[in-house]
Amino acid sequence: MSDNPIEKITTKIWRETPEPDNPFAAANCHCCGYDVYGDLLQNASYIDYLYLLFKQQQPTPEQSALLQGLAIALANPGPRDHSVRAAMSAGVGGSTHASAMIAAIAVGAGNLGGAREVFHALEYWQHCGASLEAWEQIIKDPPQLGREDVWLPMEHAPGFDPNGVSCPTPVKQTLAHLADVGKGSHLQWLDTHRTALEEFAGYPLAFSGVAAAALHDLEFLPEQAEMLFLLLRLPGAAIHSLEQERLGWRKYPFFANGFKLNP
Amino acid sequence: MPVHSKLETFEDNWRTSMGGWSPEGKVVLRGKDVFKDLGNNSWMEYLLFASTGKESPKIARLMEGMWVICTSFPDPRIWNNRVSALAGTTRSTGVLAAAASVAVTEATIYGLKPIKGATDFLYRADKRLAEGETLEQIIKAELKQYRSVYGYGRPLVTGDERVEPMMDFARSIGCGEGKYIKLAFAIAEYLSNSRFKYQINIAAVCAGLLADEGLKPMEFYHMATLAFTAGAMPCFIDALDHQEGSFFPLRTSRLNFTGGETVKHWRV
Numbered sequence: 001m002s003d004n005p006i007e008k009i010t011t012k013i014w015r016e017t018p019e020p021d022n023p024f025a026a027a028n029c030h031c032c033g034y035d036v037y038g039d040l041l042q043n044a045s046y047i048d049y050l051y052l053l054f055k056q057q058q059p060t061p062e063q064s065a066l067l068q069g070l071a072i073a074l075a076n077p078g079p080r081d082h083s084v085r086a087a088m089s090a091g092v093g094g095s096t097h098a099s100a101m102i103a104a105i106a107v108g109a110g111n112l113g114g115a116r117e118v119f120h121a122l123e124y125w126q127h128c129g130a131s132l133e134a135w136e137q138i139i140k141d142p143p144q145l146g147r148e149d150v151w152l153p154m155e156h157a158p159g160f161d162p163n164g165v166s167c168p169t170p171v172k173q174t175l176a177h178l179a180d181v182g183k184g185s186h187l188q189w190l191d192t193h194r195t196a197l198e199e200f201a202g203y204p205l206a207f208s209g210v211a212a213a214a215l216h217d218l219e220f221l222p223e224q225a226e227m228l229f230l231l232l233r234l235p236g237a238a239i240h241s242l243e244q245e246r247l248g249w250r251k252y253p254f255f256a257n258g259f260k261l262n263p
Numbered sequence: 264m265p266v267h268s269k270l271e272t273f274e275d276n277w278r279t280s281m282g283g284w285s286p287e288g289k290v291v292l293r294g295k296d297v298f299k300d301l302g303n304n305s306w307m308e309y310l311l312f313a314s315t316g317k318e319s320p321k322i323a324r325l326m327e328g329m330w331v332i333c334t335s336f337p338d339p340r341i342w343n344n345r346v347s348a349l350a351g352t353t354r355s356t357g358v359l360a361a362a363a364s365v366a367v368t369e370a371t372i373y374g375l376k377p378i379k380g381a382t383d384f385l386y387r388a389d390k391r392l393a394e395g396e397t398l399e400q401i402i403k404a405e406l407k408q409y410r411s412v413y414g415y416g417r418p419l420v421t422g423d424e425r426v427e428p429m430m431d432f433a434r435s436i437g438c439g440e441g442k443y444i445k446l447a448f449a450i451a452e453y454l455s456n457s458r459f460k461y462q463i464n465i466a467a468v469c470a471g472l473l474a475d476e477g478l479k480p481m482e483f484y485h486m487a488t489l490a491f492t493a494g495a496m497p498c499f500i501d502a503l504d505h506q507e508g509s510f511f512p513l514r515t516s517r518l519n520f521t522g523g524e525t526v527k528h529w530r531v
Contacts, residue, residue, distance in 0.1 A: 009513070012522035016515040023514040033527035043529040056522075058530060098359050106366070146408060148383035148480050150369050150376055163270050258275030261283050261291060 013056065032056040047071060054224055063218055066182030070214045073174040074207065074229070076236030083108030087237035091245035092252040097238075104237030105230055111154050113161070113208055115229040120158035121212030122222035130189045132196060139200040157201035159209025167194065167204035175210045184217025314485040315478065321436060322476045326486055328432040329472075333425045333465045334487070335494035339501065339510070343367040343374065347495035351502025352510035364495035365488065372418050377466035378487045380413030382480040385443050385470050388450065398453055406459070414447065414467025415454050425465040433472050441475025444468070 016026035029036045032052055040049055047068045051059040059067065077084055086107035090100035108114045128134035139157045156162035175194070179187040190197070190205075190213045198204050208229075215225040244252055282292040290297040292309075293316055301309055307323040307330075339348035343364045350360035368374040388401050405412050417423055433439040447470065451463035473483050502510045 006517065008517050008519035010519040010521055012520070014518065015520040015522065016518055018515040023516065024512055026515050030526065033523060033525055034529055035526065039529050043531050058527075096356060096359060098355070099362070102359070102362055102366075147387070147405075147413075148379050150379060150484070163268065165268050255275060255277065258277055259283060260276065260278045261285075262278060262280040 062183045066178055066214055069178050069181055071232050074232040077233055079240045084237045084240050087241035088244040091241035092249040100241035108233055115226040117158045117208045118212050118229045119222045119226040120154055121209055122216060122225045125216040132193055135197055136200045159212050160201040160203040161206035162203050164204040171205055171207055178214050182217055186217045187213045315482045324436055325438055329469050330490045332429050334490040337494050337497040339498040343491055344495050344498040347499040348502040348510050351499040352508055354507055357499050360499040361492050361495055368491045377413045379480045379484040381466040381470035382474055382483050384413050385446055385474050389446060402453055414470055415463055416461040417464045421462050423464045426468050429468055438472055443474035444471035447471030
């Protein structure tokens with residue numbers, strides 16, 4: 001044995017005890033103090049476990065209802081969404097199923113309708129809270145990036161759709177539902193002041209903006225919100241990719257006549 | 264109701280000068296016929312032209328030297344390579360391994376962020392020097408604002424063994440004497456004598472060499488995207504060649520649990 005100290009993974013989230021016959025297999029797994037296979041498996045809903053994983057505590061009924069609603073609203077952005085199209089592009093070509101998920105994550109990670117937009121929108125919530133004046137100020141004079149980053153600067157106010165015309169019905173329905181079940185002050189404030197904010201932004205509210213408000217009410221940090229948003233939108237990418245894999249590339253748009261190479 | 268989405272203009276209408284394929288069998292890249300004009304290029308020359316529009320065997324050769332000397336150590340402990348080794352040990356595919364490793368390479372303490380950030384810093388520092396600031400003022404301002412200077416300092420060790428061989432290679436092809444690489448080493452001189460003791464790392468060296476060839480931060484970033492794959496792939500293959508699951512297995516006692524010991528019960 002080496003005299004060097006054994007390197008370990010430090011975690012506040014997960015504790016294991018080994019099986020008597022195998023130190024590489026866990027007999028008990030505790031997540032944030034709860035016995036995962038002896039308690040949570042029987043008693044917790046998936047959504048509540050998801051909340052526990054991120055927040056390290058059991059949600060209140062309102063928090064649970066809010067996350068449940070958000071998860072349903074985001075689970076399938078539909079086959080026109082960029083991230084789902086990425087997954088379907090993997091599907092029609094017969095790519096690996098993992099690549100479809102990777103494609104959906106990569107495309108759904110961005111500043112336009114993606115997880116990075118939610119990250120920035122959370123930063124806006126942290127900065128502005130429920131101050132209409134602060135929102136007006138930050139939307140009209142957005143923070144500038146200091147030094148170059150791999151992420152590009154936002155090209156529109158985060159949480160709003162630069163290609164939108166008016167706030168789509170599903171976005172309004174989701175906002176109203178989440179504000180109702182979650183009892184969160186920021187969602188309710190957003191519901192009340194949506195049109196004023198849309199006037200500041202020049203664009204209608206988007207799903208990313210509703211998600212950001214919901215996750216701010218759930219006291220998620222921007223980086224936690226970014227991760228969860230990536231996660232919650234994957235089911236739609238998966239099933240649409242599988243559907244297009246079965247149908248094949250001949251039944252999927254190739255934009256044969258839409259591509260125009262400049263002379 | 265009238266249709267007035269600005270997306271309507273773009274429906275089935277992607278206009279581009281970048282290039283494309285036609286069913287007649289012609290392939291164009293940035294206005295050039297791939298088969299007739301670019302078919303004899305090296306892959307690195309082709310990538311350089313595709314990513315930047317520059318046609319320069321010298322820059323391509325310099326970049327190729329960087330890829331060999333600086334970016335693809337086949338060590339599975341390095342975090343991006345470790346992802347490929349883990350993919351190998353779990354018997355995933357090589358492409359998934361490489362894709363994940365490339366994605367992970369967009370890191371803060373190594374890889375793409377320092378590459379882009381160091382190039383950006385050299386350009387900003389040069390501009391501020393021209394405006395009359397001293398190097399000390401520029402570096403102190405950078406440290407005060409960001410608590411680090413991309414291209415200087417390194418995890419695990421202080422020095423960077425790649426600097427000398429990379430500079431040797433650069434000089435061998437007529438590079439290494441421009442103002443940006445000199446600036447990179449002038450910053451290193453200041454920082455190594457400061458209380459921070461940061462030494463130059465390879466990101467600043469490559470940034471300086473490529474800035475002297477006219478590459479902007481975004482161009483270097485695009486060119487460096489795939490640079491680390493030759494380190495990841497052998498790690499994947501090596502793990503495939505070992506028993507499945509054998510890459511640095513962890514027993515349960517390797518978790519250092521720092522949370523509370525109280526066992527809680529879920530409220531139903």
